[in-house]
Amino acid sequence: MTIPAQLTEKLHVALKKVGLEVSDSKRIQIKPADDLRFGDYQSTVAMMMAKPAGRNPRELAAEIMEAIEIGDLAEISIAGPGFLNFTLTPKTWSAQARTQLSDPKLGVPTVEDPETIVIDFSAPNVAKPMHIGHIRSTIIGECLGRITSRLGHKVIKDNHIGDWGTQFGMVTWAWKQGVDEAALDEAPLQELLRLYRHASEASKKDEAIKDLCRHELVKLQQGDAENTEIWNRCLALSKKGLNEIYDRLDVSFDHWLGESAYNDVLGPLVERLEKENLARQSDGALCIFSDEKVKPKADPFKINRDGEWQDFPMIIRKKDGGFNYATTDIATFEHRANEFHADKVWIIVDIRQSGHFNQLFEVANRLGYDRLEMTHIAFGTILGKDGKPLKTRAGDLPQLADVLDDAVKAARAVVGAKSHLDTEEEKDELAELIGVNSVKFTELSHHRLSDYTFDLEKMVALEGDTAPYLFYSYVRARSIFRKLEEGASEQLQIENLNVTEPAEIHLVRMLTRYGDNVRTVLDDFRPNLLATYLLELARSFHSYFEACPVLKSEGQTRESRLLLCDLTSRVIKDGLGLLGIDVPERM
RNA sequence: GCACCCAUAGCUCAACUGGAUAGAGCAACGCACUUCUAAUGCGUAGGUUGCAGGUUCGAGUCCUGCUGGGUGUGCCA
Numbered sequence A: 001m002t003i004p005a006q007l008t009e010k011l012h013v014a015l016k017k018v019g020l021e022v023s024d025s026k027r028i029q030i031k032p033a034d035d036l037r038f039g040d041y042q043s044t045v046a047m048m049m050a051k052p053a054g055r056n057p058r059e060l061a062a063e064i065m066e067a068i069e070i071g072d073l074a075e076i077s078i079a080g081p082g083f084l085n086f087t088l089t090p091k092t093w094s095a096q097a098r099t100q101l102s103d104p105k106l107g108v109p110t111v112e113d114p115e116t117i118v119i120d121f122s123a124p125n126v127a128k129p130m131h132i133g134h135i136r137s138t139i140i141g142e143c144l145g146r147i148t149s150r151l152g153h154k155v156i157k158d159n160h161i162g163d164w165g166t167q168f169g170m171v172t173w174a175w176k177q178g179v180d181e182a183a184l185d186e187a188p189l190q191e192l193l194r195l196y197r198h199a200s201e202a203s204k205k206d207e208a209i210k211d212l213c214r215h216e217l218v219k220l221q222q223g224d225a226e227n228t229e230i231w232n233r234c235l236a237l238s239k240k241g242l243n244e245i246y247d248r249l250d251v252s253f254d255h256w257l258g259e260s261a262y263n264d265v266l267g268p269l270v271e272r273l274e275k276e277n278l279a280r281q282s283d284g285a286l287c288i289f290s291d292e293k294v295k296p297k298a299d300p301f302k303i304n305r306d307g308e309w310q311d312f313p314m315i316i317r318k319k320d321g322g323f324n325y326a327t328t329d330i331a332t333f334e335h336r337a338n339e340f341h342a343d344k345v346w347i348i349v350d351i352r353q354s355g356h357f358n359q360l361f362e363v364a365n366r367l368g369y370d371r372l373e374m375t376h377i378a379f380g381t382i383l384g385k386d387g388k389p390l391k392t393r394a395g396d397l398p399q400l401a402d403v404l405d406d407a408v409k410a411a412r413a414v415v416g417a418k419s420h421l422d423t424e425e426e427k428d429e430l431a432e433l434i435g436v437n438s439v440k441f442t443e444l445s446h447h448r449l450s451d452y453t454f455d456l457e458k459m460v461a462l463e464g465d466t467a468p469y470l471f472y473s474y475v476r477a478r479s480i481f482r483k484l485e486e487g488a489s490e491q492l493q494i495e496n497l498n499v500t501e502p503a504e505i506h507l508v509r510m511l512t513r514y515g516d517n518v519r520t521v522l523d524d525f526r527p528n529l530l531a532t533y534l535l536e537l538a539r540s541f542h543s544y545f546e547a548c549p550v551l552k553s554e555g556q557t558r559e560s561r562l563l564l565c566d567l568t569s570r571v572i573k574d575g576l577g578l579l580g581i582d583v584p585e586r587m
Numbered sequence B: 001g002c003a004c005c006c007a008u009a010g011c012u013c014a015a016c017u018g019g020a021u022a023g024a025g026c027a028a029c030g031c032a033c034u035u036c037u038a039a040u041g042c043g044u045a046g047g048u049u050g051c052a053g054g055u056u057c058g059a060g061u062c063c064u065g066c067u068g069g070g071u072g073u074g075c076c077a
Helices: A003-017 A045-053 A057-067 A090-101 A132-150 A166-178 A181-186 A188-205 A207-221 A225-249 A259-275 A325-338 A351-366 A400-418 A424-444 A467-483 A502-512 A514-521 A527-547 A555-579
Strands: A030-032 A041-043 A074-079 A083-088 A116-120 A154-158 A280-282 A285-288 A302-305 A308-311 A314-317 A344-350 A373-379
Touching: A003 A030, A003 A041, A003 A045, A003 A057, A003 A083, A045 A057, A045 A083, A057 A074, A057 A083, A083 A090, A090 A502, A090 A555, A116 A132, A132 A154, A132 A225, A132 A344, A132 A373, A132 A400, A132 A424, A132 A514, A132 A527, A132 A555, A166 A188, A166 A207, A166 A225, A181 A188, A188 A207, A188 A225, A207 A225, A225 A400, A225 A424, A259 A285, A259 A314, A259 A325, A314 A325, A314 A351, A325 A351, A344 A351, A351 A373, A400 A424, A424 A467, A424 A527, A424 A555, A467 A527, A467 A555, A502 A514, A502 A527, A502 A555, A514 A527, A514 A555, A527 A555
Parallel strands: A116 A154, A116 A344, A344 A373
Antiparallel strands: A030 A041, A041 A083, A074 A083, A280 A285, A285 A314, A302 A308
């Protein structure tokens, strides 16, 4: 039983003794104290019960304290307006640490009812190389996938690539204007980007060219041989480029079911919707309208213009006959429900698309998929130095590969100056690890909804709350074991783990919070909570490491401290692994 | 206009979902290295949590109204 559960139970019994019946044990509210001066856990039950019982909260707290049979689990004190503070004894902490050390899962809980969860993330447009804006979905998605899977769920990671949309019409048009085969051989992604930019600029200037691009897409969607051939070549080249980045980021997928994967079902799908009166013609397009069941304000199919509520339909077939992302998105969730048997679908996409998802989820309900729980996990915008969003269409975004290269270069300079590694090859490898993971960690340590300014210098800063800080704590802990005589680490006895010093106790306190922190990430899809926790853990380890000599101590103390180093290094490695970050053994 | 999101130290972010004197890092200043790897630790300084009300024993957190910023708003995704 966990410590909070034990304390809750003991409090429950004590409350009965004092003559106060608590119907809901949640009201007892044992919480970790947010300030260590107040102990490890606190209960506000005396304050909450006092008023209805017509009692003084402090007196009530004193009675409860008298009645509770705490044994040597914790020390109790009363403070402030009536807080009951529990300070766990060193004996309790030692036992907690031993339990965690002998648990292969390090205290991370497993869910009782595993679910099948589809995570839809990254989803780049394949005609263009990934730019910095793609980092958020990619990194958050991989992290959520790892955590969800660790908690015992079945996770299906799906890269819903944009391989069928308007941008393909543009690339195809430009391709036919003149593709540079030599460049395509040399640097395929750059050549595709050139084609896209060419078409983008041309169609901005000339409405007729825009129409030609649209037409190329319609031809592709209708199976035109030449366009299909071009499409196949683009797709192969793009995927190769994307995979290089994913390998570098240590991101992987179970499926790459992009928009094109659903092409064959779009026609029948749209016919079905029209036949069942879920969609109707409007201005030449086929649209899904409001069902008028909720107030306009809460209706995703309504919009207010000049004080008047008007229809705001979801277009599922354009007047040129082409399908758009709304159509493929409907086909996609049907596939996920029917073929993947998903209980939940998490879609990790920019918050700017939230309106679209409100409509999409409503469509799912109307189609009878109300048991499929779909969530749009939104994130904020990456801003330029001017405080304005980096423009997606302008084509002047830093490419992700370049950002990673720059980060590695910056890391290489620091590694060159500070590393204890022997060879240049090892240093290059370490710089790659630090550079790439600094970019990832920067992303994961921000709240997902906050906009943040893209600042390469800050991103690769290697001091303070960064990936290298965490790496360093891990490396310090592991280096101890390299100094040990052969086989000594195997002989460590878990029973000998026993903490007494404040720095040791604080370290254990942080360590035992690991499982809870992992779990809470999924409450609101917040990897930054785990990132913050790991930084705090590392901080308490560095403090401990400075305050408590390990190898210079003797006997049981030495063994106990070695075990603490072992446990800490395991938690840090495991925690970073859940964030999608690999650790170096030396640096 | 309307809808949604955001506002916490100079900067970047926390605050365990309503608890005590709002915490970290960066930047600034001071102290500690022939080291268990100083990519560190210890300390100083930095706040009317955008403003005004309300609910509550108790509000950064919930409610209302403002202010400021961002995003979206029919055939892009």
